[in-house]
Amino acid sequence: MPHAQINGAKLWYDVRGQGEPILLHHGYTASRVNWLPVADRLQDRYQVILMECRGTGESEDTKEGYNFEQYVRDVIAMVDHLGIDKFTYAGHSMGGGIGFLLGLNYAARLDRLILMAPVPSGGISGEPDPVALERRQLARRNKDRDFFKAEMIATRFRPDVQTDEWFESRVDHLLRVSDGHIQGGMETMRALNVEADLGSLTVPTLMLAGAVDGLLHANLNDFMRLPNASLHVFSRAGHDVAIHEPDGVSEAIDSFMQHGPLSAARLLERAKS
Secondary structure, three states, X not given: OOEXXXXXXXXXXXXXXXXXXXXXXXXXXXXXXXXXXXXXXXXOOOEEEEEOOOOOOXXXXXXXXXXXXXXXXXXXXXXXXXXXXXXXXXXXXXXXXHHHHHHHHOHHHEEEEEEEOOOOOOOOOOOOOHHHHHXXXXXXXXXXXHHHHXXXXXXXXXXXXXXXXXXXXXXXXXXXXOHHHHHHHHHHHHHOOOHHHHHHOOOOEEEEEEXXXXXXXXXXXXXXXXXXXXXXXXXXXXXXXXXXXXXXXXXXXXXXXXXXXXXXXXXXXXXXX
């Protein structure tokens, strides 16, 4: 798979298919794997671009740059590297936070914006439990796979897709993430504060959410702040929406690409015109 030198970091990427470009960006402690089922389903209709941010997957671990501002610059530099002027951006979780900032600061480069279970626009609230945090840090240092698998298995509700093999793969990626990204990524998600700006984000947007995701309430609140957005909530999906519902996510994205955001308010405006 190819790499590109992007803003001082060697970043992994892949391009599949032809058509309108859609860049898929993963979330915190994840990798391209979380988007692969959707990429497989869309690549026959679109030019699908997968990338992994610095400190994750097959991308380089850098000494710095683990913050939203740098992640955003890396996305823009990646599409510049590929010679793409305008594109659709799809971000999951932390990648959705990148999406908020792209929509606010690089609207001219976006055709559409897709936010899948995004980190809240007002940042992650609350202070972490120091005891739980120390346990997770110790488990990472000791590469204690059973610690992380036990946590995942305890919350499993889709055994059809949340297989033991999936959990093994998920732990692989979690343990691979650099310490810089673990710390910086969490800090930047806590510091995100664009809630008051979402009313000016006019890029056509699709919000995808899981009904079994702890971020659902925040996602619904952020959707209500967006002036040009559609919403799709999957009843049997948690935070890993694309893993739990790859067919539904792919169909929702394809419909959005064809028809744009639909809402009762927009239909009412159309009826009055």
